[in-house]
Amino acid sequence: MKIAILPGDGIGPEVTDQAVRVLDALALPGLTLFSGDVGGIAYQRHGTPLPAETLEMARAADAVLFGAVGDPSCDDLPREHRPEQAILGLRKQLGLFANLRPAAGWAGLEHLSPLRPELASGIDLLVVRELTGDVYFGAKGERTTAAGEREGWDEMAYSAPEIRRIAHTAFRAAQGRRGRVTSVDKANVLETSRIWRETVIEIAAEYPDVTLDHMYVDNAAMQLVRAPASFDVILTGNLFGDILSDQASACVGSIGLLASASLGERQTAYGTFGLYEPIHGSAPNIAGQGKSNPVAAILSLAMLLRHSLGREAEAERIERAVAKTLATQVRGADLGGSAATSEIGDAVVRTLLTIS
Ligand SMILES: NC(=O)c1ccc[n+]([C@@H]2O[C@H](COP(=O)([O-])OP(=O)(O)OC[C@H]3O[C@@H](n4cnc5c(N)ncnc54)[C@H](O)[C@@H]3O)[C@@H](O)[C@H]2O)c1
Numbered sequence: 001m002k003i004a005i006l007p008g009d010g011i012g013p014e015v016t017d018q019a020v021r022v023l024d025a026l027a028l029p030g031l032t033l034f035s036g037d038v039g040g041i042a043y044q045r046h047g048t049p050l051p052a053e054t055l056e057m058a059r060a061a062d063a064v065l066f067g068a069v070g071d072p073s074c075d076d077l078p079r080e081h082r083p084e085q086a087i088l089g090l091r092k093q094l095g096l097f098a099n100l101r102p103a104a105g106w107a108g109l110e111h112l113s114p115l116r117p118e119l120a121s122g123i124d125l126l127v128v129r130e131l132t133g134d135v136y137f138g139a140k141g142e143r144t145t146a147a148g149e150r151e152g153w154d155e156m157a158y159s160a161p162e163i164r165r166i167a168h169t170a171f172r173a174a175q176g177r178r179g180r181v182t183s184v185d186k187a188n189v190l191e192t193s194r195i196w197r198e199t200v201i202e203i204a205a206e207y208p209d210v211t212l213d214h215m216y217v218d219n220a221a222m223q224l225v226r227a228p229a230s231f232d233v234i235l236t237g238n239l240f241g242d243i244l245s246d247q248a249s250a251c252v253g254s255i256g257l258l259a260s261a262s263l264g265e266r267q268t269a270y271g272t273f274g275l276y277e278p279i280h281g282s283a284p285n286i287a288g289q290g291k292s293n294p295v296a297a298i299l300s301l302a303m304l305l306r307h308s309l310g311r312e313a314e315a316e317r318i319e320r321a322v323a324k325t326l327a328t329q330v331r332g333a334d335l336g337g338s339a340a341t342s343e344i345g346d347a348v349v350r351t352l353l354t355i356s
């Protein structure tokens with residue numbers, strides 16, 4: 001079993017280190033770890049945010065554990081050199097079109113949500129975000145208007161095959177959950193969303209056991225804070241999914257808690273090849289201060305073990321260790337506590353070793 005570790009920038013290395021410690025504590029036989037540069041650090045060392053050797057390392061692995069990319073000192077670079085291009089390039093080039101972002105309320109953390117505690121504790125949803133299409137990957141550029149002013153433009157497109165495959169992911173996920181898919185779009189305005197909605201309806205016919213409803217994204221953003229427990233699976237495009245998943249993280253307490261899996265079609269000897277990362281970014285405002293919450297990275301490792309390595313028992317063991325750690329008040333500043341990043345890692349490892 002090969003895992004490529006790509007820590008990246010800012011708090012990426014801090015939180016990934018803690019996830020790797022948890023992985024080490026499991027002492028899985030036959031596991032080899034490789035690590036590579038990605039993002040701003042890769043640009044500094046190799047002149048590109050996604051060096052060919054990093055991409056090859058990811059391709060050759062059974063799974064990728066990714067930290068975060070983003071470096072404010074790169075903000076003025078041309079787009080192709082900016083750190084964020086690395087994660088977009090990995091997703092696209094590895095065919096990782098299905099991004100799973102689960103968000104569930106944590107017992108004992110309800111008071112950290114800006115929502116009323118009874119609303120926060122009822123949250124148990126999965127954002128299924130399409131990850132290799134939409135306005136992210138359309139043509140883009142800058143031009144001059146007739147009046148001689150600068151104008152930026154980004155093309156938004158979704159093809160029916162792209163929509164069909166992510167719809168299948170969402171319906172299958174709903175079958176293993178509460179059997180409900182809410183497809184989120186902007187079909188009252190966007191052509192991409194009209195095709196999206198019609199295609200999702202077509203695929204729904206193959207899943208008579210799943211209930212489908214549709215919501216415009218503006219209403220979905222409102223319902224997510226008004227009645228978050230009403231959502232089971234949220235099926236949506238790349239841009240809307242990016243935004244709604246950060247919002248869902250605040251509803252359950254902190255962005256430092258939300259993990260993700262990015263999956264494609266490639267099967268390995270042990271499961272589905274995938275890339276696993278917290279939904280948060282490189283958080284330059286707290287990087288290097290031991291203030292980052294490594295829980296999202298540790299839970300991303302659990303998703304890796306589940307989906308790519310076929311290690312459900314170990315995935316659940318990590319999830320139980322995290323739940324117990326949070327329950328014992330070992331919490332970082334984002335959760336109102338004072339534990340440092342490494343202390344949270346220590347506590348998860350310690351707890352892991354006491355449960356089977
Ligand atoms: N997949 C990725 O690599 C990814 C994801 C999102 C943003 N980014 C990049 O990260 C950089 C910063 O972006 P941003 O500030 O908008 O988003 P961010 O997610 O990095 O930070 C948003 C806020 O949440 C806090 N936060 C994030 N993760 C935390 C954690 N684990 N523990 C405690 N607090 C945490 C930060 O301190 C900040 O206040 C940008 O360059 C952006 O492009 C990368």
Ligand SMILES: CC(C)[C@H](C(=O)O)[C@@H](O)C(=O)O
Pocket residue numbers: 084087088242279281
């Ligand atoms: C860094 C950025 C390109 C990325 C995205 O928008 O997909 C991030 O916000 C995420 O959620 O993973």
Ligand SMILES: [Mg+2]
Pocket residue numbers: 242243246279
């Ligand atoms: Mg995001």
